[in-house]
Amino acid sequence: MFDMMKMLGKVKEAQAKMKEAQENLGHITVTGESGGGMVKATANGKKELIGLDIDTELLKPEEKQMLQDLTLAAVNKALAEAHIVAKENIKKSTEGMLPTIPGLDLEGLI
16 A cells, blocks of 8 residues: 655655755865866866866966867866766666656756
8 A cells, every 4th residue: 555654754854865965065066178188177066167287388368269179178177977867876876766657857956
């Protein structure tokens, strides 16, 4: 027989785990590089850019376009990696907590 109270208890427990996992995402960091490491962008699990390191060789007026391109590439790599790591972290934190319900997609919570 289906136990609604047990199910609601599991959902409440999963919500608490999800909230805790989301709070921990700020402590996860990843770095994306471009230009052979000349530009490094660091992001956290919340997909926020928290650091940017640019090689001094690129700090010349004639290198402006290359610097812009490499910065964008490094930032995009860091943010993409942050998304992957965050998704894995949330999945581990809530594994087995929620029942599989057809049509219920929890991907949007990350």
